[in-house]
Amino acid sequence: MAKDWTSKLPDAAQTYLEGHRLDEVECIIADLPGVARGKAVPASKFSKQAYFHLPDSIFYQTITGDWGEAAGDEGFIERDMVLKPDMDTASAAPWTGDWTLQVIHDAYDRDGKPIDCAPRNVLKRVVKMYEKMGLEPVVAPEMEFFLIARNLDPRQEIAPMVGRSGRPAAARQAYSMTAVDEFGPVIDDIYDFAEAQGFEIDGITQEGGAGQLEINLRHGDPVKLADEVFYFKRLIREAALRHDCFATFMAKPIAAEPGSAMHIHHSIIDIETGKNAFSGPQGGETDMFYHFIGGLQTYLPSALAVMAPYVNSYRRYVRDNAAPINLEWGRDNRTTGIRVPLSPPEARRVENRIAGMDCNPYLGIAVSLACGLLGMRNETRAKTQYRGDAYEGEPDFVNELGAALDLFDEATDLHKILGPDFARVYSIVKRAEYAEFLQVISPWEREHLLLNV
Template identity: 50%
Template sequence: MKKLTQWLHDNHITEIECITPDQTGIARGKIMPTDKFIAEKGIRLPESVLLQTATGDYPDDETYYNILDPADIDMRLRPDEDAVFMVPWAHEPTAQIIHDCYDSMGNAIELSPRNVLKRVLALYKEKGWQPIVAPEVEFYLTQRCTDPDLPLVPPIGRSGRAESGRQSFSIDAANEYDPIIEDIYDWSEAQNLDIDTLIHEEGVAQMEFNFRHGDPLKLADQVFVFKRTVREAALKHNISATFMAKPITNEPGSSMHIHQSLLDAKTGRNLFSNENGTMSTLFLNFIAGMQTYIPRAMPLFAPNVNSYRRYLPGEAGNSPVNIEWAEDNRTVGLRIPNSEPEARRVENRLPGSDTNPYLAMATNLACGYLGMTQGLTPRKPVSERLGTEADPDMPFNLEAALDAMEGCEELREILGPVFVDGFIATRWAEYEGFKRVISSWEREFLLSSV
């Protein structure tokens, strides 16, 4: 705590947001004065917050008590001195500090998404491997909408008009939202977030920010903080920002593509390339692991009912509906960007921007790790542009995806059985809540016709 205490003093911090990500990616925690934080050296939270759904509900009692202590005990949260960020939108000098979760004996809480990622990274470290990732995060800007029955509409830009039509890579369209974009950049810089390129994506008022490549844990922290930053910047300008996978009918979904490479931890050499520049066996094993296990890990890349609206077989302009791989081909789920051998990487184009960044990166690494340790062989790369026909191995609704994940012993072992059981339980709980709501589609087409 010595380094952290000095940083808080140097930056005149008066208030601390003590946070940890839950399974949905929501920041849970407490806010306290700096003096109290330093004196207590951490906080306590009920372990049950890690089993909350986005609606604040919990799994059924039997599942709940099989996973958690019936007494609803507290877990101990310890601040990570390398995960400290300013809160530039706060009125007083405030810091947000990401915490790790432990039990009373000092054991890592398996339900914690951050601990799941650290668990997978430890497996890589044992092998002498250093994974490198670069996430790309998409989101929509919209007008404020307080009635959930009403569709979202794009906000008014600097020109006084709302955007219409597809504006992929348009500089002028992105400049319509300069005031909020400038705040996102300024606040990201104040928090030392490694954001790089801004792109106007294909959807109406849809943006994408790319992050510089680096350590998976640090970048998961940054994406977690970045989402909060974008929402706050939108609120400042009286609009909204959403990371829902498919928030607007007939518009493209929002993804979080993950670029993945692998270095030798001692030499820094890219292990995905041979010395002569060709693809290495480890690289092919990694791809094969993704092809084998992504169909069983889809709830971690697409965790919500809405997530699967991105994958619409037969509808052009949506996300890939396959796990094929190819070089420089955006119609496949696993794209190999055109690069020099030392920068060889694979881009997983399946995760949605609604996913928990810790779990998406942990799962991406877990699938590749299983492929490398099992010596799996990938399918042949495709050479053509793929259509919109769905891969028969892929589950494209939440029910099928949860059933596939529940039966995968390899993922259960690598991610932790307690986490897998808890995660599946929260997804089922959310899904049961969704099924109780009657949609506008049902009222429109069934009300008077069946």
């Protein structure tokens, strides 16, 4: 790497370092759950290295730290990958005690071929398929999460954080500015950290749960936005820790409260014309618009294991509780799984409301785009628009991880888009996690079965 490499950093990173000496660089990559893995190296060493190594086993690791037997025919030899920095992702780590940058890396094998099961590579693969069709996908994620009281004992139920008033956060206060003010110090740090990292927040609102907030991001390139969600999860957790609380992105952390989603807004640009491909010359909805929705309706059931990756994820899909239970689509209808928000023709978009905030952002966005792509390729027609309360209908997808993985394993068309090796590794790792969960005896079982059966 050139000696003057810091002069070529993104503007926000240069502003952050202005007048300071860079101490350390965190070289990171997202694993399958979306956890940041990597190494922290002195800045002087980073300036001399073009890449570093990590074993491929990081992609076989479950959320508990165990491993799935996904290494392939050669066995579990933990072959080194070549991780190369994407300097466009260089970003401040403003919560650290010294002057530190984070840089997201991409994973390659020793022949320079992208590692198929690396989540960022999976998303890049899907985006390239759009580009081959002359299309540029655009996304805007919405991030929901809870600020909770510090929970040091997993046996204890999760409680909302105590706000600046000294009272626990109240539920059912959606869009309340007073409720947002309760978390003012945490939100101030979120804004400060985001500014230092060069991220533009489109807005923060109070959601329906006790201590539940939503952050909206500006629309843009799918890989760039997935990078931002990946960074934001760490940023928000660090901001919460500064104020003696936790931030959680669990899909359903509190039984009586709504769950947390990562709604994904999609639009598509025709590269040749620069226009929104969902809108025709007169502003009407195009066939591509309906085919994209049809793809979501047809293929999302098979993709659910990626957008709802844990046993807890399925607790979020509760009738009449702010989460979809079906794949109907409607205009300006938040009871449907697929929503078309109010917008002018040039901003026409489709919102996928299925994904949970617990999903890996690279994989959640990739699989949603993949479903839409299959719909456009196959000219899959959307069902008739749903009018009214979609909670009155029957569920359109399974309600537990094992069944979702069965459907994912059968979805060969989806595997071709995401990558067959990724699909193989993902299924093995998630089934290993599921098996771990089934070994745990829950308090419900001890309370109701111990002396009664």
